[in-house]
Amino acid sequence: MNVEILSGVTVQxxxxxxxxxxxxxxxxxxxxxxxxxxxxxxxxxxxAVNLLLVAFSxxxxxxxxxxxxxxxxxxxAAEVAVGLAILVMLYRNMKTxxxxxxxxxxx
Amino acid sequence: xxxxxxxxxxxxxxxxxxxxxxxxxxxxxxSILSLVVCFFTISAHYVLMNAQFLAMVNIIVYAGAIxxxxxxxxxxxxxxxxxxxAKKLAWKLAAxxxxxxxxxxxxxxxxxxxxxxxxxxxxxxGMIHTLGQVLLGDFLVPFIMTSILLNSAMIGAxxxxxxxxxxxxx
Numbered sequence: 001m002n003v004e005i006l007s008g009v010t011v012q013x014x015x016x017x018x019x020x021x022x023x024x025x026x027x028x029x030x031x032x033x034x035x036x037x038x039x040x041x042x043x044x045x046x047x048a049v050n051l052l053l054v055a056f057s058x059x060x061x062x063x064x065x066x067x068x069x070x071x072x073x074x075x076x077a078a079e080v081a082v083g084l085a086i087l088v089m090l091y092r093n094m095k096t097x098x099x100x101x102x103x104x105x106x107x
Numbered sequence: 108x109x110x111x112x113x114x115x116x117x118x119x120x121x122x123x124x125x126x127x128x129x130x131x132x133x134x135x136x137x138s139i140l141s142l143v144v145c146f147f148t149i150s151a152h153y154v155l156m157n158a159q160f161l162a163m164v165n166i167i168v169y170a171g172a173i174x175x176x177x178x179x180x181x182x183x184x185x186x187x188x189x190x191x192x193a194k195k196l197a198w199k200l201a202a203x204x205x206x207x208x209x210x211x212x213x214x215x216x217x218x219x220x221x222x223x224x225x226x227x228x229x230x231x232x233g234m235i236h237t238l239g240q241v242l243l244g245d246f247l248v249p250f251i252m253t254s255i256l257l258n259s260a261m262i263g264a265x266x267x268x269x270x271x272x273x274x275x276x277x
Contacts, residue, residue: 013119025206031203
């Protein structure tokens with residue numbers, strides 16, 4: 001059964017779009033070596049989930065979904081601040097943000 | 108074809124293409140700039156779904172704060188001048204298969220879901236007036252917790268980058 005959330009656009013189309021964006025994010029995490037790009041892929045995955053939450057919130061006419069997106073955004077902001085601080089610290093010590101190099105450092 | 112459907116497809120295409128550029132671009136600065144485009148298309152989707160408050164917050168938080176932070180770090184590390192070592196082709200292929208398999212699982216699980224029930228559409232739920240009522244009513248405690256989280260994240264970020272200096276001097 002197709003549920004239209006916009007005139008002519010069903011919720012299934014938004015599920016497809018979110019799933020594709022999420023899969024691209026997963027591909028980025030698995031296929032890159034630069035830790036900053038991996039961080040950006042994680043942000044992409046978070047945004048895909050946010051988009052789906054808003055679509056479902058509209059489908060159910062429920063504000064809780066959009067409030068949850070708001071909280072997800074604040075957690076993402078905190079995560080990026082701490083994560084980039086760790087990366088800056090690593091870069092100062094190791095002069096690299098290549099995860100394959102960094103994983104060899106542990107003894 | 109309705110106008111909203113055309114807009115949806117244009118935005119979806121732009122979003123997916125810019126996401127692909129983000130994860131494949133060699134230069135991190137290009138990655139960041141195409142991530143901005145991707146976030147703007149997602150914000151446009153929010154406007155399309157009448158979630159105006161979230162569209163604004165998305166632009167302010169992601170395009171305004173997070174992306175600038177990324178750009179700052181990349182510029183500081185001069186990453187655009189040092190070429191990134193590529194992973195092995197077999198590893199990249201495995202990543203593509205893994206991501207494709209995940210997409211397959213998502214779409215396959217869509218097939219076996221129960222029928223979706225649509226509520227009567229309510230155009231006011233995305234407005235700041237309604238969201239503010241809920242945010243400061245039912246979700247007051249999580250909202251206050253968010254401020255503690257952001258505060259501790261800020262202190263943590265400062266501490267992580269500052270302690271390093273002391274160690275280097277000692």
